[in-house]
Amino acid sequence: MKFDTVIIGGGLAGLACGIRLQNRGFKCAIVSAGQSALHFSSGSFDLLNELPDGTAVANPEKAIHLLDKKHPYAKIGDKFPVYTQEAKQLLLDAGIEVQGDSKRNSYRITPMGTTMPTWLTLTDFTTLETPNEVIGKKILLVNIAGFLDFNTKFVADAFETNGAECKIISVSLPEFEKLRQSPTEMRSANIARVLENENTLNALVAKLKEASKSFDTVALPAVFGLSSNDPVKKIKQLLDIPVHIIPTMPPSVAGIRTQKRLRRVFELAGGFYMLGDSVVNAEIGDGKIYNVYTVNHGDIALYADNFILASGSFFSNGLCASMDGVTEPVFGADVDFDPNRNTWYNASVFGAQRYRTFGVATDDQFRIKINGKVQDNVYAIGSVLSGFDALQEGCGAGVSLLTALYVADHLKK
Ligand SMILES: Cc1cc2nc3c(=O)[nH]c(=O)nc-3n(C[C@H](O)[C@H](O)[C@H](O)COP(=O)(O)OP(=O)(O)OC[C@H]3O[C@@H](n4cnc5c(N)ncnc54)[C@H](O)[C@@H]3O)c2cc1C
Structure with missing residues (x-):
C-alpha cells in the first residue's frame, strides 16, 4: 500500500x-x-501555564521567548502566534466549540473543583477569568446517584475555599437503574449514552429545575454529549441559572467527542484511519525510511514518501523506559534522556518530573535521528517529543497541535 504520508498514532497530534x-x-x-x-482529557487545551522554573505564565505568546532552545515551541519560533490561531480554527472547523486566547490564559475548573490556567476550553465547561469568581455564590452541586467518578465532596470543599456556599445532592432516574446494577457500568460514557435520549434528558432537567430554585448556580459532572454538545446546550438553555459542567475522572466524554470529531473530519477529507493496528517495524535505508509494517497487515508493507511519528509519550507506549534507558520502539529513534536513573524522578510526586521531559530527539525541522543520523523523511510531533514537561508547564495540547501544523506545512510533495 502506498500513501504520501503515513502517520503513526491517531491522537490529537496525529489527527x-x-x-x-x-x-x-x-x-x-x-x-x-x-x-x-x-x-482522558480535561476538556481544556493547555498552551503554556508555567515556565520550567515554575514562573506562572499569563500571556503564552510573550513567554515562549523565555524557553530553552530545545523546547518544541522554540523550533516553531515566530510562527507560534500564527499556529495558535490556526490550531483553534482547526478545532472550530471540526465542530469542536472552544473558547480561549493565546495572549491570555483563562482558568478552568478541575475534577477536584480547584482551578488551573489553560488556553482553550470546550464551551461545555465554565472558564473563569479569576478563581475568585465563585465568591458569594450559592452553588447546587449535583451528582447522578451511584456515579463514583465525580467527587462532589472534593469539589464542594474547593468551591467553599474560594468563597462559595455549596449544597450537594444526587439525582436518580429509572433510566440509570440498569447501569447502577454494576459500578463498572456506571461510568461517564455510559451515562452520556443514556442521556442522549431526549426524554431522559428532559426528565433530568425537570429534576434540576425543581432542586435549584434557591441557588445561583448548578454544577454538574461532564456526562453529556458523546457526539455533540447539544445536550449541554439544552440544559443551559432550559435552566434559568448558570450551569457549571465539571470534568470527571476518566473516561472524558468531551475528550471522546473531540477524538471522534477529528477522526471524522480526517476521514471526510479522504484520509485512511486504521484503528486497532500498531506499527511494529520499519525498513530503514541510508538516512530515510522506506516503509513500515503493522501487526494487522503482516508482511504487507505501508510505503510513503514521508512518515510522521505521533505515537505519544510513555502513557501511549510511544516511549518505553527500562532499567537501561528510554527507547522509541517503532524506529529505534534517538531519545533525549539522562542515563543516570537517579535524576529521573522528583520525590515530590506533584513536582516537575525530569523523566517527563525525555522524548525523541529531533533537528530544527522535527526530523528524527537514528544513531545520530537525521532521517530525511521521518518527523516526530506531539508528546513523543523531548524538551518539555506537559504536566508541569501545562503545554501538552499546545505542543501537539502546533508541532502537528508546523510539520504538515513543511512537507513537500
Ligand atoms: C492521561 C493524560 C491526560 C491529559 N490531559 C490533558 C488535558 O486535559 N489538556 C492538555 O492540554 N493536555 C493533556 N495531556 C497532555 C497530552 O499529552 C496532550 O494534550 C495530547 O493529547 C497528546 O497527544 P499525542 O497525539 O501527542 O499523543 P497521544 O494522545 O498519546 O496519542 C498517541 C497515539 O499513538 C498510538 N500509538 C502508540 N504507538 C503506536 C504504534 N506503534 N502504532 C500505532 N499507534 C501507536 C496510541 O495508541 C495513541 O492513540 C494529557 C496527557 C495524559 C497522558
Missing part, C-alpha cells in the same frame, strides 16, 4: 497533522493502536 495534510492535497494514512490521551 491534526493528518487533517492539515489532507487539506493540502496529501494522501494520508493514520495507523493508531488504541485510545489516545484525549480519552
Whole structure:
C-alpha cells in the first residue's frame, strides 16, 4: 500500500497533522493502536501555564521567548502566534466549540473543583477569568446517584475555599437503574449514552429545575454529549441559572467527542484511519525510511514518501523506559534522556518530573535521528517529543497541535 504520508498514532497530534495534510492535497494514512490521551482529557487545551522554573505564565505568546532552545515551541519560533490561531480554527472547523486566547490564559475548573490556567476550553465547561469568581455564590452541586467518578465532596470543599456556599445532592432516574446494577457500568460514557435520549434528558432537567430554585448556580459532572454538545446546550438553555459542567475522572466524554470529531473530519477529507493496528517495524535505508509494517497487515508493507511519528509519550507506549534507558520502539529513534536513573524522578510526586521531559530527539525541522543520523523523511510531533514537561508547564495540547501544523506545512510533495 502506498500513501504520501503515513502517520503513526491517531491522537490529537496525529489527527491534526493528518487533517492539515489532507487539506493540502496529501494522501494520508493514520495507523493508531488504541485510545489516545484525549480519552482522558480535561476538556481544556493547555498552551503554556508555567515556565520550567515554575514562573506562572499569563500571556503564552510573550513567554515562549523565555524557553530553552530545545523546547518544541522554540523550533516553531515566530510562527507560534500564527499556529495558535490556526490550531483553534482547526478545532472550530471540526465542530469542536472552544473558547480561549493565546495572549491570555483563562482558568478552568478541575475534577477536584480547584482551578488551573489553560488556553482553550470546550464551551461545555465554565472558564473563569479569576478563581475568585465563585465568591458569594450559592452553588447546587449535583451528582447522578451511584456515579463514583465525580467527587462532589472534593469539589464542594474547593468551591467553599474560594468563597462559595455549596449544597450537594444526587439525582436518580429509572433510566440509570440498569447501569447502577454494576459500578463498572456506571461510568461517564455510559451515562452520556443514556442521556442522549431526549426524554431522559428532559426528565433530568425537570429534576434540576425543581432542586435549584434557591441557588445561583448548578454544577454538574461532564456526562453529556458523546457526539455533540447539544445536550449541554439544552440544559443551559432550559435552566434559568448558570450551569457549571465539571470534568470527571476518566473516561472524558468531551475528550471522546473531540477524538471522534477529528477522526471524522480526517476521514471526510479522504484520509485512511486504521484503528486497532500498531506499527511494529520499519525498513530503514541510508538516512530515510522506506516503509513500515503493522501487526494487522503482516508482511504487507505501508510505503510513503514521508512518515510522521505521533505515537505519544510513555502513557501511549510511544516511549518505553527500562532499567537501561528510554527507547522509541517503532524506529529505534534517538531519545533525549539522562542515563543516570537517579535524576529521573522528583520525590515530590506533584513536582516537575525530569523523566517527563525525555522524548525523541529531533533537528530544527522535527526530523528524527537514528544513531545520530537525521532521517530525511521521518518527523516526530506531539508528546513523543523531548524538551518539555506537559504536566508541569501545562503545554501538552499546545505542543501537539502546533508541532502537528508546523510539520504538515513543511512537507513537500
Ligand atoms: C492521561 C493524560 C491526560 C491529559 N490531559 C490533558 C488535558 O486535559 N489538556 C492538555 O492540554 N493536555 C493533556 N495531556 C497532555 C497530552 O499529552 C496532550 O494534550 C495530547 O493529547 C497528546 O497527544 P499525542 O497525539 O501527542 O499523543 P497521544 O494522545 O498519546 O496519542 C498517541 C497515539 O499513538 C498510538 N500509538 C502508540 N504507538 C503506536 C504504534 N506503534 N502504532 C500505532 N499507534 C501507536 C496510541 O495508541 C495513541 O492513540 C494529557 C496527557 C495524559 C497522558
